[in-house]
Amino acid sequence: MLDLIVRNARVSGEKDTVDFGCQDGRIAERAQRLDAPAREEIDAGGNLVTAPFVDSHFHMDSTLTYGKPRYNESGTLYEGISLWGEIKPGLDVEDIERRALLLCRWAIAKGSLAIRSHVDIGDPALTAVHALLEVRKKVSPWLDLQLVAFPQDGYFRDPNAPALLAEALDLGVDIVGGIPHFERTYDDGRRSVETLCRIAADRGLMVDMHCDESDDPTSHHIETLISMTAELGMQGRVTGSHLTSMHSMDNTLADKLLGLMRETEVNAIACPLINITLQGRKDTYPKRRGLTRIKEMMQRGINYSVAHDCVMDPWYAGGSHDMLEVAHMGLHVAQMTGVHETADIFNAITVNPARTLKLEGYGLDVGCNADMVVLQAKDPTEAIRLRANRLFVIRRGSVVSRTAPVVSEVSFLGEDALTSFSVSELP
Numbered sequence: 001m002l003d004l005i006v007r008n009a010r011v012s013g014e015k016d017t018v019d020f021g022c023q024d025g026r027i028a029e030r031a032q033r034l035d036a037p038a039r040e041e042i043d044a045g046g047n048l049v050t051a052p053f054v055d056s057h058f059h060m061d062s063t064l065t066y067g068k069p070r071y072n073e074s075g076t077l078y079e080g081i082s083l084w085g086e087i088k089p090g091l092d093v094e095d096i097e098r099r100a101l102l103l104c105r106w107a108i109a110k111g112s113l114a115i116r117s118h119v120d121i122g123d124p125a126l127t128a129v130h131a132l133l134e135v136r137k138k139v140s141p142w143l144d145l146q147l148v149a150f151p152q153d154g155y156f157r158d159p160n161a162p163a164l165l166a167e168a169l170d171l172g173v174d175i176v177g178g179i180p181h182f183e184r185t186y187d188d189g190r191r192s193v194e195t196l197c198r199i200a201a202d203r204g205l206m207v208d209m210h211c212d213e214s215d216d217p218t219s220h221h222i223e224t225l226i227s228m229t230a231e232l233g234m235q236g237r238v239t240g241s242h243l244t245s246m247h248s249m250d251n252t253l254a255d256k257l258l259g260l261m262r263e264t265e266v267n268a269i270a271c272p273l274i275n276i277t278l279q280g281r282k283d284t285y286p287k288r289r290g291l292t293r294i295k296e297m298m299q300r301g302i303n304y305s306v307a308h309d310c311v312m313d314p315w316y317a318g319g320s321h322d323m324l325e326v327a328h329m330g331l332h333v334a335q336m337t338g339v340h341e342t343a344d345i346f347n348a349i350t351v352n353p354a355r356t357l358k359l360e361g362y363g364l365d366v367g368c369n370a371d372m373v374v375l376q377a378k379d380p381t382e383a384i385r386l387r388a389n390r391l392f393v394i395r396r397g398s399v400v401s402r403t404a405p406v407v408s409e410v411s412f413l414g415e416d417a418l419t420s421f422s423v424s425e426l427p
């Protein structure tokens with residue numbers, strides 16, 4: 001007896017719909033028509049079924065603090081950092097847990113079942129680290145949470161950071177972070193990348209740094225990150241987040257760096273919702289967009305993702321943790337409007353970040369985790385266009401979230417013509 005059958009599922013790139021049979025948390029069978037008995041059946045109705053969304057870059061310690069104790073009036077990255085500095089001393093474990101768990105519920109309802117969150121290790125009590133380690137444990141049946149030890153105030157600029165980062169890793173934080181462009185000098189930034197990569201290599205951990213989140217075209221700490229990846233044999237285990245300076249960089253240098261990223265399998269993560277609002281702030285007109293070169297990354301076969309970064313915090317007032325909104329913004333800002341480009345950006349919120357996070361059992365093949373999302377759309381492009389409704393979210397073979405189909409009733413041609421339809425049914 002199967003635990004769950006998902007019938008009439010449309011898988012991107014396949015002509016016929018399929019049924020998925022789930023058992024013991026895995027996809028046990030996949031066929032055009034399953035006849036096996038099951039404890040529960042749901043009908044995808046010919047809609048798109050995808051492996052879950054993966055948010056590869058988030059800040060769960062600061063989420064849902066918008067307006068406390070005050071608003072970021074300038075809306076800039078640096079006022080955001082000082083505002084977070086005002087919030088930090090007053091943080092308590094219960095408040096962080098409450099906000100993080102609420103955010104996780106929003107994320108699950110929107111089909112995200114894995115999140116990599118940075119956690120600021122700059123507080124001497126490591127309050128956020130303790131809180132998010134607890135949240136990681138609590139949400140694990142529903143969502144995979146990875147934590148990055150993030151020295152928000154600079155690994156060398158904050159004299160307490162080296163000891164606190166080591167303590168956070170000892171406590172069980174998964175990944176080593178950094179912020180080289182925020183160190184006092186360029187050379188401090190370079191040394192921070194080298195030191196943090198060595199720490200990760202010694203501990204057998206992955207690296208994910210906020211790297212070159214600046215409009216300064218000369219900021220290219222990614223070069224050191226690439227070089228350390230090669231030197232330490234960490235191919236595929238290192239990620240550069242943001243990389244916004246690459247937007248403004250000389251094409252020759254950008255071209256060289258992209259080639260090296262491909263060669264050393266350094267992953268890239270762009271945060272379109274945040275960087276379209278934070279970058280170019282010192283510009284008059286024209287204003288730079290500040291998003292890294294994801295179109296060129298796609299063309300070169302670099303594993304790139306787009307991620308949420310923030311929801312209602314000192315840096316960003318908006319958001320509801322919707323990865324389709326992230327893809328929608330990324331598509332516009334990076335002008336990925338070609339048919340294949342639009343379809344590819346769907347990969348940037350699913351399979352690509354799953355690879356960056358090294359998620360085991362991710363996908364829709366037999367034997368993979370029975371984790372999937374039924375969208376009220378026929379294909380990935382329509383899902384992004386509509387920021388489609390998430391009809392069912394399934395985790396390890398159990399339905400963990402349901403949303404009623406969006407249906408409109410229209411009678412503008414009179415009562416006789418009253419008709420019900422969902423937006424995705426329109427011609």
Ligand code: FE2
Nearest residue numbers: 057059210309
């Ligand atoms: Fe970030």
